[in-house]
Amino acid sequence: MTDPSFPQSRRDLFKMIGAAGGGAAMYQAMTTLGHAAETQFTGPPRLSGAPKGSSVVVLGAGLAGMLAAYELMQAGYKVTVLEYQDRPGGRNYTIRGGDKIVEVGGATQTCTFAPGNYVNPGPWRIPHHHRTLLHYCKAFGVELEPFIQMNHNAFVHRSKAFGGKPQRYRDVAVDFKGHVAELMGKALNAGSLDDKLTKEDKDKLLVAMREWGVLDKNMSYTSNLAVSGQRGYDKAPGGGVGGAPTPSQVNGLSDVLSSNVWTQMGFYFNYVMQTTMFQPKGGMDMIGKAFAKRLGKMIRYNAKVTEITQNETGVTAVWEDTKTGQKASTSAAWMVNTIPLPVLNQIPMQVGPKLQAAIKAVPFNGQLKIGIEMKRRFWEDDYSIYGGHSFTDQAIGLISYPNNNMFSDGPAVLLGAFANGAGAFQLTGMTPEQRIEAALAQGSVFHPAEYRKEFISGVSLAWSRVPWIMGCTSRWTEESRAAHYQNLCAIDGRIVLAGEHATYYGGWMEGSMLSALDAVERIHKKASAA
Amino acid sequence: MKARLVLGVGVLTLAAATGLRAQDGPGGGPTAVEVASEGREVYEQICQACHMADAKGGSGAGAAIPALAGNPRLADKDFGTTILLKGRGGMPWFSDILTPEQMAAVLTYVRSHFNDYKDPVTVADIERLAAL
Ligand SMILES: Cc1cc2nc3c(=O)[nH]c(=O)nc-3n(C[C@H](O)[C@H](O)[C@H](O)COP(=O)(O)OP(=O)(O)OC[C@H]3O[C@@H](n4cnc5c(N)ncnc54)[C@H](O)[C@@H]3O)c2cc1C
Numbered sequence: 149m150t151d152p153s154f155p156q157s158r159r160d161l162f163k164m165i166g167a168a169g170g171g172a173a174m175y176q177a178m179t180t181l182g183h184a185a186e187t188q189f190t191g192p193p194r195l196s197g198a199p200k201g202s203s204v205v206v207l208g209a210g211l212a213g214m215l216a217a218y219e220l221m222q223a224g225y226k227v228t229v230l231e232y233q234d235r236p237g238g239r240n241y242t243i244r245g246g247d248k249i250v251e252v253g254g255a256t257q258t259c260t261f262a263p264g265n266y267v268n269p270g271p272w273r274i275p276h277h278h279r280t281l282l283h284y285c286k287a288f289g290v291e292l293e294p295f296i297q298m299n300h301n302a303f304v305h306r307s308k309a310f311g312g313k314p315q316r317y318r319d320v321a322v323d324f325k326g327h328v329a330e331l332m333g334k335a336l337n338a339g340s341l342d343d344k345l346t347k348e349d350k351d352k353l354l355v356a357m358r359e360w361g362v363l364d365k366n367m368s369y370t371s372n373l374a375v376s377g378q379r380g381y382d383k384a385p386g387g388g389v390g391g392a393p394t395p396s397q398v399n400g401l402s403d404v405l406s407s408n409v410w411t412q413m414g415f416y417f418n419y420v421m422q423t424t425m426f427q428p429k430g431g432m433d434m435i436g437k438a439f440a441k442r443l444g445k446m447i448r449y450n451a452k453v454t455e456i457t458q459n460e461t462g463v464t465a466v467w468e469d470t471k472t473g474q475k476a477s478t479s480a481a482w483m484v485n486t487i488p489l490p491v492l493n494q495i496p497m498q499v500g501p502k503l504q505a506a507i508k509a510v511p512f513n514g515q516l517k518i519g520i521e522m523k524r525r526f527w528e529d530d531y532s533i534y535g536g537h538s539f540t541d542q543a544i545g546l547i548s549y550p551n552n553n554m555f556s557d558g559p560a561v562l563l564g565a566f567a568n569g570a571g572a573f574q575l576t577g578m579t580p581e582q583r584i585e586a587a588l589a590q591g592s593v594f595h596p597a598e599y600r601k602e603f604i605s606g607v608s609l610a611w612s613r614v615p616w617i618m619g620c621t622s623r624w625t626e627e628s629r630a631a632h633y634q635n636l637c638a639i640d641g642r643i644v645l646a647g648e649h650a651t652y653y654g655g656w657m658e659g660s661m662l663s664a665l666d667a668v669e670r671i672h673k674k675a676s677a678a
Numbered sequence: 679m680k681a682r683l684v685l686g687v688g689v690l691t692l693a694a695a696t697g698l699r700a701q702d703g704p705g706g707g708p709t710a711v712e713v714a715s716e717g718r719e720v721y722e723q724i725c726q727a728c729h730m731a732d733a734k735g736g737s738g739a740g741a742a743i744p745a746l747a748g749n750p751r752l753a754d755k756d757f758g759t760t761i762l763l764k765g766r767g768g769m770p771w772f773s774d775i776l777t778p779e780q781m782a783a784v785l786t787y788v789r790s791h792f793n794d795y796k797d798p799v800t801v802a803d804i805e806r807l808a809a810l
Contacts, residue, residue: 253730412706514770542710545706545709571711
């Protein structure tokens with residue numbers, strides 16, 4: 149027998165709290181119980197009861213637009229999605245053999261990767277706490293596999309450290325930790341911190357430094373077998389008569405400092421960069437395709453929206469069929485507009501001055517990625533590197549090794565560049581051929597004997613030159629958030645904006661989706677009240 | 679106000695700060711990428727990424743990257759400076775990538791090479807507008 153007033157499961161408990169105190173109370177309770185602090189997602193919106201005959205036009209078939217369309221369709225709205233490209237997904241994009249890339253300015257590339265090979269030029273990794281995205285992947289049967297985020301055996305390279313010779317991340321990270329622990333121990337033993345610590349805590353901290361830094365009995369960080377147990381051996385432990393290992397040599401403090409390895413160590417501490425991470429099997433665009441399958445004919449491709457008008461009763465998008473040049477327009481009661489701001493700020497749209505100003509206030513970053521197909525997986529065969537990233541301070545930023553099909557023969561694709569800042573501008577300004585040459589020259593630092601020898605082909609995506617976005621991700625500042633964010637999100641008459649620029653989780657698919665859910669909930673509420 | 683602050687700090691420090699952005703990014707340490715000091719080279723290494731080698735820009739999905747070549751708005755010396763310092767629409771500010779010297783050099787180059795405005799933009803011009 150069960151007592152109906154007593155919650156049977158945590159979920160029931162949340163429901164009760166939700167009913168009593170509303171969403172905020174529920175969210176707080178979930179956080180207290182160790183759930184949900186990670187995302188504002190509390191489950192799909194489960195909208196229902198769209199006003200009879202009510203319609204919505206959605207601009208953009210990226211994840212924000214398609215999620216909005218999907219949930220509004222579920223609620224009973226008549227939905228049309230207008231998309232400029234001939235494919236769904238927007239930035240959720242994968243390049244494979246046969247795909248053609250045409251840049252603003254006209255540069256054209258055709259990818260020649262072998263069947264099954266691909267590069268994800270935009271999103272490529274999904275943190276375990278992006279619950280909205282993971283929810284829809286699971287619901288739509290998008291198969292996910294691990295994305296190898298952290299690889300101790302990959303390299304760290306700085307032009308001015310170690311004579312320009314890349315170091316294994318493991319070696320320099322362990323050395324950094326060891327030296328810092330030794331110095332901390334010295335400061336503690338010299339009494340330098342006695343006014344900051346109780347005697348008891350000082351003793352504990354000394355033990356911690358010895359154990360954490362793998363210090364010897366003199367509290368020194370030295371080359372020995374215990375340290376090699378973390379940073380690897382000169383001669384690894386073996387079997388039989390010659391089985392005894394010999395230790396590796398630790399690096400001196402100044403060399404380790406010049407490697408800047410703490411930036412990588414810190415990188416892996418970032419909440420959005422922590423393991424476990426995932427990627428869809430077969431390419432990131434599997435997610436966009438899964439949404440598109442559920443929307444079917446609702447999406448109108450090759451539709452370039454050129455103007456947006458509205459009045460008291462509805463909203464109209466004027467568009468051009470990019471294949472035929474024919475002009476058309478689509479009217480609906482409401483609009484969810486997910487066109488990226490660098491494009492949207494140039495499209496005439498009938499909205500108030502506050503929203504106009506907000507749309508113009510957010511510039512976009514311009515990152516660049518390069519996929520390189522190699523004849524064989526030399527990073528696996530010759531270097532024991534399986535997934536993960538090798539970092540460099542050169543323009544390419546890093547090279548990253550494929551997470552799938554490990555140990556297989558035949559060509560494989562690695563990420564040959566993920567450039568941002570000045571490096572991205574430099575590479576973007578080059579011709580596609582020059583970019584590949586730069587990527588080969590810079591990437592060779594990690595695999596000098598193999599990089600050019602095994603090279604087959606490469607393809608680059610310079611986001612600043614992608615016609616439907618002319619940028620990569622939105623760049624808010626504290627000032628622009630304070631002045632414009634609420635205005636950007638507020639419903640203007642019949643129009644609401646959503647997407648990567650309308651979230652505090654910019655630069656992540658999760659943020660685009662959370663933005664879409666928030667937008668459709670508000671539109672549905674307004675439509676229901678009207 | 680922000681620009682003034684930024685101009686005082688070295689480029690390296692700022693590059694390191696990008697690691698603090700929550701957006702997806704490569705995640706390496708500070709970059710060793712250096713931007714040249716000469717106007718034409720700054721154009722090729724930075725501006726050309728979007729405005730193209732011929733400075734004619736290009737068109738996209740109902741929007742365009744504006745041409746800098748033959749652009750009458752550049753007659754006003756301060757027009758380009760303000761954009762480099764503050765950004766405009768989809769274009770970000772460049773105060774974290776270019777020094778005042780590089781900004782002056784590239785603006786002078788763009789105005790005289792792709793247009794016919796011969797009076798140079800000076801570091802003093804940049805600093806005057808950055809102080810606003
Ligand atoms: C280099 C890079 C790396 C990233 N890495 C990650 C990552 O690892 N993990 C992660 O979660 N996220 C990552 N992101 C962010 C992620 O890609 C975005 O947050 C998300 O995909 C954006 O979805 P959206 O629907 O908001 O916008 P978009 O996907 O950009 O959709 C906008 C749509 O509008 C269409 N459109 C534009 N103009 C018009 C017009 N005039 N008429 C009609 N349609 C138009 C476009 O074609 C596009 O389909 C990355 C992004 C980039 C660029």
